[in-house]
Amino acid sequence: MGWPxxxxxxxxxxxxxxxxYDLAGSYVPLAIRPEALGxxxxxxxxxxxxxxxxxxxxxxxxxxxxDEVDTVARRIxxxxxxxxxxxxxxxxxxxDCWGFIQNxxxxxxxxxxxxxxxxxxxxxxxxxxxxxxxxxxxxxEIRLVNRTFGRAQGxxxxxxxxxxxxxxxxxxxxxxxxxxxxxxxxxxMVGQPALDISLDRLPASAIAADIxxxxxxxxxxxxxxxxxxxxVDGLGMLLNQGRPAWKAWFGLEPEVTPELxxxxxxxx
Numbered sequence: 001m002g003w004p005x006x007x008x009x010x011x012x013x014x015x016x017x018x019x020x021y022d023l024a025g026s027y028v029p030l031a032i033r034p035e036a037l038g039x040x041x042x043x044x045x046x047x048x049x050x051x052x053x054x055x056x057x058x059x060x061x062x063x064x065x066x067d068e069v070d071t072v073a074r075r076i077x078x079x080x081x082x083x084x085x086x087x088x089x090x091x092x093x094x095x096d097c098w099g100f101i102q103n104x105x106x107x108x109x110x111x112x113x114x115x116x117x118x119x120x121x122x123x124x125x126x127x128x129x130x131x132x133x134x135x136x137x138x139x140x141e142i143r144l145v146n147r148t149f150g151r152a153q154g155x156x157x158x159x160x161x162x163x164x165x166x167x168x169x170x171x172x173x174x175x176x177x178x179x180x181x182x183x184x185x186x187x188x189m190v191g192q193p194a195l196d197i198s199l200d201r202l203p204a205s206a207i208a209a210d211i212x213x214x215x216x217x218x219x220x221x222x223x224x225x226x227x228x229x230x231x232v233d234g235l236g237m238l239l240n241q242g243r244p245a246w247k248a249w250f251g252l253e254p255e256v257t258p259e260l261x262x263x264x265x266x267x268x
Contacts, residue, residue, distance in 0.1 A: 001040060002055035005029045007214070009235075009264050010053060013242050016263065017254045025050070032058065038065050045088040050249040052082045053242075059094075059125050066092040076132050077158070078125045081245045093248065096126065097133030099241025100211065106240070106256070107232035108207055113137035116179030116206075120144050121171065121195065123151040126211050127184035131155065131163060143174045175202040181224075183210045188218030195220050199227060210234050214268055235265060 002008065006029055014027035030052070032040045037058050042065075044052060054062055059078035063069055066082060067089040073079045079092035104111050118139050120127055123146035131142055142163045146152035152165035166174045175181060181202060187195040189212045197220070202208070208224030213234035221231040239256045246252050 001030045001032045001037070001052050001058055003031060003033055003057060005031050005055065008055065009213075009238060009267060010242070012264055012267065013239060013260070014246075016260060017242070017246065017252075020254065021250075021252060023250070034058070034061065037061055041065050041082060041090060044082070044084045044090070049084055051084050051245065053245060054080055054082065056125075062092055066090040068092065070094075072097065072132070076125075076128045078128060080129075080241065081248065083248045091248075093244075094129060095241040095244045096129035096237070097136070098244055099237040099239070100130050101133045101137055102240035102243075102256075103234075103236030104207075104209065104232055106236055107209075108230055111180075111207060113139040117141040117143055117177060119166075119171075119174050119178045119181040121181070121183045121197070122146060122185035123148070123155045124184065128155060128158075130182055130184050130211065131159060135159065135162060143178070145171045145174055172198045172201055175199065175206075178202060178206050180207040180209060181220075182208075183212065183218070183220050186212065188212050188215075188220055190214050194218075199223055199229070202227075202229065204228050206230075207232060211237055213238055216265060216268055235261065235268070239264065 011027050011029055018025055034057055062079040068091045070093045073092050073094040076094045080094045080096045083091045113134055140162050143166050144152045144163050145166045147168045149167050156163040156165045183195055186192050207230045209232040210218045210221050211234040212218050216233045224231050246254050
């Protein structure tokens with residue numbers, strides 16, 4: 001469920017797994033207006049749905065609608081996955097943080113959260129999931145940069161250490177000595193301007209990651225690659241967050257294989 005939603009590659013991913021496991025079902029995109037989210041979620045049970053993923057702009061509003069929100073989603077402040085229980089009640093969780101960390105591990109197996117300071121750009125819902133995942137993995141310093149400093153400060157107040165808000169004007173300086181930089185904004189996505197940041201101070205050993213996956217190589221990742229940094233694109237985050245959803249919906253744990261990634265990447 002999203003608004004808009006027809007650009008999503010999730011149906012391709014989940015219908016591949018449905019075929020692989022020979023399950024009689026289908027994963028469909030549902031374009032739901034924000035004001036209709038409550039009615040749409042309540043319709044899942046009578047329509048026979050096992051569950052649903054949520055994307056922009058529904059992740060925060062769903063917190064007020066579902067019957068139970070787990071600790072992860074409550075802490076992040078957003079729901080990415082809804083499970084329809086046998087009694088018709090709805091449970092909400094967030095798999096974005098898990099998807100992000102798994103994507104890092106697949107793309108850069110030697111990555112460690114505690115290797116050095118991490119610069120996270122953006123303070124929206126995606127940033128909250130990324131910061132939560134990094135903190136859970138043991139990150140000791142997360143430098144949070146956002147155009148509106150108050151939002152970065154608010155996220156830091158919510159999460160506490162290791163997050164340190166940094167003014168937008170200091171975004172280039174924040175890269176000094178960093179082990180990784182992560183873009184969690186929509187900047188660099190098709191139709192959006194590029195992220196305005198100089199990588200001059202980013203160490204050559206650092207990783208650059210983006211949660212945007214259309215295009216696969218954003219301007220940030222292209223600039224990082226040209227100067228010799230290792231990069232991780234956003235597609236693996238989308239693919240990996242589907243795995244815990246399947247465990248919740250069907251009790252199955254499908255694999256994210258190179259073949260699956262290539263199949264989805266060909267459409268981008």
